[in-house]
Amino acid sequence: MDPSIRLLRELVAINSVNPTLVPGAPGEHAVAGLVAAEMRRCHLDVSVESIAPGRPNVVGVLEGRTKGKGRSLMFCGHTDTVGVAGMTDPFTPVERGGRLYGRGAQDMKGGVAAMIAAAAAVANGGGLASGRLIVAAVVDEEHSSIGADALVKAWRADAAIVTEPTNLDIAVGHKGFAWVEVDVKGRAAHGSRPAEGQDAILRLGRVLARLEELDASLQARPPHALVGTGSLHASFVQGGNELSSYPDRATLQMERRILPTEPEGTALAEVQQILDALVREDATFRGTAKAMFSRPGYEVPGNHELPQALAAAIGRVGGQPRITGASFWTDAAILGLAGIPSILFGPGGAGLHSNEEYVNVADVVMCRDTLVELATQWMGRLR
């Protein structure tokens, strides 16, 4: 069995469900132990960095022969997974028809196995002539990326590959997201006294109607070449006290997906415009909006050589390089904004976050081989 697939099977067999997403889940502790042991076996310099109790990042370094000279490259992947509700046997890796099934197989233990196996192949093949390869396995991407946030405070590289699943395409950018809360005030009154009551829920309806129009207009704009258009959806609504009363308050929590070219504050500004317009139409309307959390979109600088270098590496292992974008958010944005130009490249599969997840076995091997080629070319290898 290819060593990358053996490692993938071992990674999938360890439950590393994110404990912030699923309270009581074990988190990344055990899987980080396996990752660290695997990195030590191929003589990387390993640091285990506790980010939260029981939740360590693992960073392995392969230093070139000319210590401190030459370029550096980082491979980065997350070790947590989403929950397993609805899955019958999520931690037993099953290989069938060229696919490996199990929670995290695609998102993203396939990519993590490929990047570690690539570092092992470079190390066992004589090491690097110069430069530095950094392999980072980080926690918590599926919730709020505390792992990547901590990683970029301690580590630097000239470029990075985030091995999230891309079907072996080169994804040079992705969307961001912003969560906004809207609070609409009404006036409580007995249901029989319409002159006194102001219905906060119906008033929130005015906001919702405008948001639906805004979403339609966002999706009708000319699309970004890589990631398409922005969009929004209402995630939660809450309000009301009892059947026979006018509700005094209604709250909406919503998400806006933002383009790499849109500032993070776009969503809040759009919602504020809607609220301002509603006040102009009816002076008794009272609503406020606040930002809850956001992450920007990201795009590698257009003239950066990393996508070309990766395309060349793909060609050398017999693949067909394709440049694309990803619709989902990833840690590449955190690395990129911290000054480490980053792109996504990982194996194909399907079912991420659903109850039948798999990765294409041949893609994991191809991903590993491509990363070896890239590292060799980027830093120079001893023969």
Ligand SMILES: [Zn+2]
């Ligand atoms: Zn992922």
